[in-house]
Amino acid sequence: MAISSVPKTNAPPPGTAGISVRDLSVHYGNFEALKDVNLSIEAGLVTALVGPSGCGKSSFLHSLNRLTDLVPGCKVKGSVRFGNGGESCGPGVDVLALRRRVGMVFQKPNPFPQSIRRNFEIPLREHGVRRKEISEVIEKCLRDVGLWDEVSDRLDRSAMALSGGQQQRLCIARALALDPDVILFDEPCSALDPMASAVVEEHIAALRGRITVAIVTHNLAQARRISDRVAVFWIRNGSGTIIEHGPTKEVFSNPVDPSSRCYLEGGCG
């Protein structure tokens, strides 16, 4: 498994932004799914979010790009800042612009049931990209995920005819097309077979240095392979929270929290 060896940078590369999350909590109705989450996601690095199911990792990602707004009865409190920008949690934020800066790739590949080209055109036109430039963007982004050679001759056919792995790479390319600073991945490989999963993983790893990446994964080996930082989620007092975070090597080799030690060593969770 070849991982592109981008040097770990100290200064954030231009065009990316770190995320700083303070005292974040997420409620679904009366149920507190996340509580007291504090985390700095560093610019240009890959941060893996791990932990057992149901401890609020998806909720965390969704509160970063405000997809929680789409869930009736969901309340998010706390502070989220991208780079040097202002507060992006709370009212009065241009949510659509925020979502353009913060892309997301979901567990199940979710291309729109239209042609491959339309999958790019709809969001690009929405964000004011001119028609002439669109083909160029499509080619560049599809090349970025290694899909161009596979689909360049059938851009006008349905995206639903692609294989699962291809669909997922299409979704990554579609997120890249909006030129985001950050991409959030929510278990992007868990619906794919091992071969497709390896290809997708490779392309995520290749984003390191260009874009800030936060990736939820249940595959600890994958987290170890591609991430620079890792944060472990756990349920405490009925709500999810981060029990440990730091550089991947340190956390994996010497976890401090007993629950996370147990989890990372594969004993429980």
Added chain:
Amino acid sequence: MCRLRVDWLVRHVLGLLAVVAGGLVLVIVWYLFQGAKPALESGLPRRFFGDPEWQPGSVRDPQYGLVPMLAGSFLVTVFATALATPLGIAGAVFYQFYVPARVSRWNLRCMELLAGMPAVVLGFWGLMVVVPAISRLEPPGQSLLAAALVLALMILPIIALTSQAALSAVPLSHLQAAAGLGIGRAGMIWNIALPAAKGGIGSGVLLALARAIGETLVVVMLCGNIAQIPGSVFDPIRPVTSTIALEMGYATASHKALLYAGGLILVLVIGLLVGGLSFRRKPNHNTVH
């Protein structure tokens, strides 16, 4: 922020459309009520049940007896439903449990065809075929029996289709359990499948009943249209719907108000039937009819 303005506009335009669509029924009921008001105010309601006859157009001695019409509606509806229910359920059982799915699918097509048959075509056929046949037995032929027979044919597919849907929704595991106990096919149908599908079949029958009360064309063409309480099934009748259809073209003043009152009664009775049905059904189990 032009996009957001478009978004706002779309939301409100759609909301307006939805309110119009949802409120339409209120407009109609309110309208009927307004139209029926003169009839409700002028002391007529007492005469609805007191007057022996229906002669609202008569200048010298108008008669406002609604009872014959309500009786006509009631009788033809109940008669037709009573005819259609056993046929519909027996057919559904037959195609669900006795016939291979391939054949059963063709029956489904036929039932859909019958369900989509325009009422006026059924009424016309009844006039050409059923009425002469009955008049050979006992004139005049246009009668409670003729209307009920054709009406039964019209609502039968509703009962058959909903019953078969309810029977096919009975979990296979229940039937397997019965088969595993050595219970025969008939016993399984009688003791397991029909009780489990009772709710769905009942809804189908009530729906058919509601449809029959409101049906106009078949009835107006076949029932003979004489406002009386029939002495036998061979006598003509005149249900509420056909009264409206026949008289709305020329009715004026309090006569017209009476027709609105008749319409209001129909809407309320059917609304109660169907409303009660959807109340009984599980909330998120809405089907298209």
Added chain:
Amino acid sequence: MTSLISSRFTTRRSRVQDWLFGGIGAIASLVTLGALGWILADLVKMGLPHLSVEFFTADMKSAGREGGIGPMIVSTFLILVCFLFPAIPLGVGCAFWLSEYVQGGSRIARAVTGGVDLLASVPSIVFGLFGMSFFCQVLGLGFSILSGGLTLTCMVLPILVRTTLSAMTSLPPDLRPAAGALGLTRATTLWQILLPAALPGIMIGITLGVGRALAETAALLFTSGYSTRWPESIHDSGRAISVHIYDLAMNIPNGGGKASASALVLLLMILAINLVASLLADRCLKSQYIS
């Protein structure tokens, strides 16, 4: 299922019961299908001799005993246009709002769906009564194709709302977050992503609605009128095919032959509409398999 429930090992009593149930069912089915076949055979036997090209294009003669139904076909078509024009935005828009802009369980959503369901239970003669006095008299549209179309709009609206709504709720649920994550507005999501995906389902609703409208007579008797002239505009009165059948059957002695022919035409139109609907339904199923 049939193979699973073999009656080989049942006792004699249950075998008798089995035969009894099967026999009753077979008789019930024979009666029903026999009646259907009888109706169709009669219509074909009486109507087919009258069918010709002229029947579709010619004027009516001798109160309907002779000639064709050309004007009625045109009127029917115009009534359908007048019915669809307001019905589609109203029905589809209502369903869109219910599925995308309000929560299913909220009070306003329940009120609107309840209203639409109640509307579905109103009998067609009541729509006729309402249409005659509201559209024809209060709005001053007179006995016209437009009045008839608007009356049908009220009547068929629930079908459109219900089918569109079920098409929307059966869309893959992850389309909405996918669109949201790309920063699309709800309006864009609706028009560019959800509408194209739900279109076959919506078309099914529209074809079903057209079938229902074609079959309707009671709501049209006193709204679109009886005129047998060629309609020149939607403000003219025009007789629908179904009303024509009614008139021939009830008021014209010896009108049976032409009435059967008209009924046959109407039936064929409805069959064609149903065929379109089931083809669309097949396509819906197929596209669901792909995704």
